[in-house]
Amino acid sequence: MAKRFNLAAPLLLTLTFLFCSCSMISSSSQAASPTGFLQCLTKANISVFEQGEDLFNTQLDKYIRNPKFLANTTGRPLYVVMPANAHHVQIAVRCGSLNGVPLRVHSGGHDYEGLSYRSVDTGGFAMLDMSELRTVVVDNQTSTAWVESGATLDELYYAISKVSNLLGFPAGVCLTVGVGGHFSGGGFGTLMGKHGLAVDNVIDAELVDANGTLLNKTTMGDDVRLVIVPATVSVFKVSVSNSQGAAVHAVTKWQKVAPALPEELYIRALVQNDMSVFRAVFLGTCDALLPVMSRSGGIPELNLSRSDCKEMTWVESMAYINNATVEDLTKRTTSEFDSNHGFKATTDYVQRAIRREVWAKIFYKQLRQPNAQVILVPYGGKMSNMPEDATPYPHRAGVLYSMQLYNYWPVDSAYNGAMETKWVRDMYAFMAPYVSSKSRPRGAYFNCRDLDLGPNWGPKYFKGNYQRLTKAKAEIDPHNYFRNEQSIPLPKRAS
16 A cells, blocks of 8 residues: 655565555455445445446556557456545455455556456456555655555655655656555666665555455554665766677676676666667766776776766656656656557576677577667666565575566557567577576566466566465465465465
């Protein structure tokens, strides 16, 4: 429901994951009564839109961030439920349980597989739209903030900036992502080297459990401080063409250097067509950044000059990455990824530097489609020093960087992106020997959910934490009320 966040990483995040990012389904023995569900909500004065109403599609489609799921073939909810407060959420859960109507919780709409608002292989359900629960309260005196799970990252960042330019929060760069799902699944961004992931910085939560019971901070934890950011941060964007293999060389060098750079420096790489594009945020001035980049432990191959470097506040840097202004952060529509394009994506974790000749194959043979991208995010620093079992997110020490394979296409009723989807799957198969071995099983990022991972998705997302999560599930939700196509299941019974 809502979370207070800062620098501690409490055990409550296991509960946050189970409650906030999973679907809610009553036991299979409960006969479904959609009419009873609707009457239950109406009696409590909770806004609800039913299939067939004019506003149903308007509200449902409003925050679907992968437009391929706007197709008529998508399994849509029976109802869109609009809670206005925590008590409404409690009632919605109870109404759903009593009447056998599943609920799927929708925060920002960035679930890659759309599982917060669509059903792949189950029957009718209702969508709990959290977009009206997006209050952010920042306390400058205690350096803490309280944010409701329907808020998006841009709203969170903007609220912080209106209180202080010396406070920040280590979360993602895709600004229209909802905090409910983003925090629960990990949440990496430009501050993760210095301050860890979003999940590492949540210290308190207000949650609704499978019984419709509100759990608040009295039972969940204490407050601590927000992260401190300098008054001036620096950014740059440098593109390297693959003329004479320059882009191949730059990426090969980046993967070895970026994870070991100072914690204050974040450099992401994007590989597309014959280009590699490097975007950076540095917690300091350009005069301090340039020597770091030019020395032997930096990336002098980028030929970074003073004219490439721009100085601004931290919140301005988050807007800059998305080609936006700070005022745009109030619009819930500011993101470098939001568009009228459908997409398919999957993720990997690289633990051993990929050889130069492999990168050459990727550039010359694999990236033949114009919209195909490989997005590389460096690990290291504080987020890598956290124990794997401190939170559900386990991909820490030993990971050099994460890799996202991404392809997109214009949404057209006559085309479903089959060629682009095939590229992602073929590229995933091509990368297998470079991202896994018998001693290093292949991993994946839960916040980039992928149904193509098949039935063994759990250990890929959570490694050894998966078994712990199933045991917690058995204690917290023994009747499997919370469930979707990739939610934590009950532990398997011994045969």
